[in-house]
Amino acid sequence: MPDSANPDPARPEEQRSAAPIRSARFRPTTTGRDFTIAAIAAAASAALFELSAAEPRLWPCRLLAPLPILATAPELSNSRAAQFAFLACFIGNLAGWGGESFAVPLLLVFVSHLAGAIVFATFVVYATEATRRWSGVLAALVFPTFETALYYLLAFQSPHGTWGNPAYSQVDFLPILQTASWLGIGGITFIMSLLPSGLAVAWYRYRWNMIWGPPAVMAVGVFAIAFMAGSVRVLFAPKSPSVRVAMVASDRLIPQSESGDLSDAADIVALYAKLVHKVADGKTQVVVLPEKVVGVSPAYEWDVVQGFSRIANMSHVWLVVGLNQVDRSPKRNIAVVFDPDGKTVLAYAKHHPIPSLEWDYKPGSKPAIFDAPWGRTAVLISQDLDFIETARELATHDVRVVLAPASDWRSSEQIHQRMAVLRGVEAGFSLARAARGGMVSATDSRGRRIAVQMASPIEDAIATADLPLGPGHTVYSRHGDWFGKLSLIFTILLMLRLAVSIWHPRVMRRIRGTTRVIPPGVISVEIGAPQAEPEKEPEDELYHPPTRPPTD
Numbered sequence: 001m002p003d004s005a006n007p008d009p010a011r012p013e014e015q016r017s018a019a020p021i022r023s024a025r026f027r028p029t030t031t032g033r034d035f036t037i038a039a040i041a042a043a044a045s046a047a048l049f050e051l052s053a054a055e056p057r058l059w060p061c062r063l064l065a066p067l068p069i070l071a072t073a074p075e076l077s078n079s080r081a082a083q084f085a086f087l088a089c090f091i092g093n094l095a096g097w098g099g100e101s102f103a104v105p106l107l108l109v110f111v112s113h114l115a116g117a118i119v120f121a122t123f124v125v126y127a128t129e130a131t132r133r134w135s136g137v138l139a140a141l142v143f144p145t146f147e148t149a150l151y152y153l154l155a156f157q158s159p160h161g162t163w164g165n166p167a168y169s170q171v172d173f174l175p176i177l178q179t180a181s182w183l184g185i186g187g188i189t190f191i192m193s194l195l196p197s198g199l200a201v202a203w204y205r206y207r208w209n210m211i212w213g214p215p216a217v218m219a220v221g222v223f224a225i226a227f228m229a230g231s232v233r234v235l236f237a238p239k240s241p242s243v244r245v246a247m248v249a250s251d252r253l254i255p256q257s258e259s260g261d262l263s264d265a266a267d268i269v270a271l272y273a274k275l276v277h278k279v280a281d282g283k284t285q286v287v288v289l290p291e292k293v294v295g296v297s298p299a300y301e302w303d304v305v306q307g308f309s310r311i312a313n314m315s316h317v318w319l320v321v322g323l324n325q326v327d328r329s330p331k332r333n334i335a336v337v338f339d340p341d342g343k344t345v346l347a348y349a350k351h352h353p354i355p356s357l358e359w360d361y362k363p364g365s366k367p368a369i370f371d372a373p374w375g376r377t378a379v380l381i382s383q384d385l386d387f388i389e390t391a392r393e394l395a396t397h398d399v400r401v402v403l404a405p406a407s408d409w410r411s412s413e414q415i416h417q418r419m420a421v422l423r424g425v426e427a428g429f430s431l432a433r434a435a436r437g438g439m440v441s442a443t444d445s446r447g448r449r450i451a452v453q454m455a456s457p458i459e460d461a462i463a464t465a466d467l468p469l470g471p472g473h474t475v476y477s478r479h480g481d482w483f484g485k486l487s488l489i490f491t492i493l494l495m496l497r498l499a500v501s502i503w504h505p506r507v508m509r510r511i512r513g514t515t516r517v518i519p520p521g522v523i524s525v526e527i528g529a530p531q532a533e534p535e536k537e538p539e540d541e542l543y544h545p546p547t548r549p550p551t552d
Contacts, residue, residue: 034075041068042084049092052169056414062169063192065092066124070143070200073128085124090117105356116164119150126498131201133501136215140201142494144193148186149491152484155185159355161386162419165189171418175230176223177447180425181474185388186484187226195223234446242466243374243401245286245432246279246317247440247451248272250460254436260297260327268294269307272321279464280315285374289321290436291335291350291382291405297327305336305344313342318372320379322405330362335379335405337370345370350381351390367393375400375469382406382416382435388481391423395477400469402429408438413454421447427477429470434461445470 045068052062069088073081093113123146130139151165162168167188170176179187198219205212250271256264276287296304304323312319318339325332333350349364368379378399384390385404394402402424408416417439424431425447434440441452442465450468455461 034072035080038072038076038080038084041072042088044068045088046092049089050095053093053095056169056418057172059170059173062166063173064196066143066193067196067200069124070127070196071203073124073200074131074204076128078125078128081128082121082125085121086117089120090114093117108356112164123147123150126495127197127200129498129502130494131204133498136201136205136210136212137218140194140198140215140219141490142498143197144190145487145490145494147193148190148484148487151189152186152481152488155388155484159352161352161383162388163386166192168415168418168422171421171447174234174447175227177422177425178230178233179226180422181233181428181476183483184426184476184481185422186481186487190483190487191223191226195219234448237444237446240469240471241374242468243286243372244284244464245288245403245442245467246284246462246464247288247432247434247442247453248275248279248460248462249290249434249436249438249440249455250275251436251455251457252460257292257295257324257436258326259295261295262300262303265294265296265300265304269304269311273307273311275460275462276311276315276317276319279462280317282316284317284464286318286320286372286403286432287315288403288432288434288440289319289405290434291322291407292324292333293322293405293436295324295326299327301325308336309338309342309344312338312340316340318345320403320405322381322407329360331358331360333358333361333381334364335368335381337368337379337403346379348379348381350384352383352387354383367397369394369397369399372401376472377401377403378429380404382408385420385423385433386416388423388426391427391429392477392480394429395427395473398472399427399429400472401467402431404431404433406433406435406438408435410437413438417441424470426474428472428474430467432465432467442467444468 045065048061048065048068051058052065069081069085073085076084090113093116096113123143126146127139127143130142133139147166151162151167154164155162158164162185165185167180167185170188170192176188176191179191183190196219198215202212202216202219205215253264253268253271256268259265272289272293276289279287294304301323308319308321318337320335320337322333322335325334333353335348335350337345337347339345346368348366348368349362350358351364353359353361353363370377376397376399378394378397378401380390380394380402381404385402391402404420406416406420413435416435417433420431420433421441421443424443424445428445430442430444432442436455439452439454440461440463442450442463444450444467451463451465453461453463
């Protein structure tokens with residue numbers, strides 16, 4: 001129970017009613033009723049986590065998922081709160097294992113989710129201690145600040161970039177998504193974590209007859225401001241010129257794309273020649289094909305490149321195609337851009353190969369940027385869009401459109417597409433993405449879907465859209481990740497302050513050799529301690545009021 005639970009005579013506003021008061025030394029003991037409520041809350045949080053992981057479009061579920069466990073944790077002992085928080089997070093994220101296990105060994109998936117659940121439980125305990133000890137506003141900042149700092153660090157240390165950041169669950173919530181253009185992905189993480197944290201602290205303070213309005217007003221107010229500012233940015237986006245793009249992907253010949261056989265390569269080139277011809281209607285300016293669409297060995301690579309060159313020339317389109325350079329060491333995953341005359345404009349090597357799937361591929365190091373008739377354009381490949389700095393680098397060159405060959409797998413296609421969309425909002429570019437094993441999509445710099453189509457083994461995915469050009473820069477791309485750095489500094493300060501809050505009173509009591517000094521006028525009741533019976537006053541010292549005199 002926090003110190004503020006004991007009403008100070010100098011601050012009568014802290015006491016809303018004459019409710020029983022517990023000592024600040026109180027540590028909750030879990031009763032049967034508390035255990036049941038906490039179990040229900042943990043199950044509710046797990047269910048919300050599970051729903052949002054299974055279906056990313058259910059963004060409200062992820063937004064509210066931490067609320068039940070945060071609201072009940074302060075009524076439990078720290079160890080019990082940590083156990084329930086761990087179970088809620090670990091069980092709630094089981095739905096994401098299927099998609100991740102394709103690219104990451106199952107043991108590593110298990111270890112990463114285990115570590116994530118432990119960290120989540122630790123954050124809940126820190127937030128719980130702050131809720132009991134501090135003012136409502138400061139306590140409400142603990143959980144979102146810790147979450148933001150954690151994912152800020154992971155973004156620069158993880159070989160999978162920003163994979164796993166909860167902010168991606170809000171990509172379909174366009175007003176909040178716009179926060180990325182000002183504060184980056186860390187701003188979304190903070191705002192979506194602040195809302196349940198502030199409401200949980202307010203609920204705890206309300207139950208214990210303390211002022212509960214400030215944390216609730218702060219959390220809801222920050223969320224409302226972000227919502228209104230984002231809505232304005234979406235609704236009043238300036239009109240800009242557009243480029244007509246077509247995204248084409250087929251899953252029919254995916255196994256052959258890893259082959260070094262010339263006949264397999266010929267079949268794939270013939271398939272995509274028909275698909276490109278289908279979308280080349282005289283108005284389409286650009287056609288984007290998937291990542292590693294065909295395997296090419298040194299023996300026949302020139303023939304494959306010439307085949308796609310003729311396709312671009314005959315269709316009169318800019319053509320972006322992903323090539324899988326096999327039968328060499330190291331391998332290369334590249335994207336080649338052809339102009340309408342069939343000339344090779346540039347070749348781009350993927351910067352971030354997937355560690356477990358592309359360990360034998362050599363990463364690239366140079367950006368691929370070119371000036372096209374519609375504006376400055378760049379090429380990125382699939383997982384490159386999982387990394388903030390790779391996309392932010394394009395904003396320094398005023399890139400307005402990114403063409404992205406990609407390759408996904410079942411259960412990961414939606415999250416990968418959402419990660420790419422958020423990069424566009426951060427850096428101010430529109431995106432045309434064509435993924436085999438996933439979806440083809442076109443989204444503008446506000447994150448709005450212009451066109452989307454899912455590929456399948458029996459049906460090719462083809463989508464055409466007039467894609468508005470992005471502004472080429474944002475507040476975030478110009479000023480960098482200052483919010484993430486600030487959250488990291490603030491996390492350290494909060495941890496130090498919490499340590500002082502916990503240990504300083506204990507040290508002082510040990511030095512004085514006494515128990516906690518209770519301020520005058522405040523009653524301290526140790527829960528569970530036997531209470532002495534009050535001494536009875538002697539009979540002759542009791543005051544007896546006189547009887548009323550008789551009246552006539």
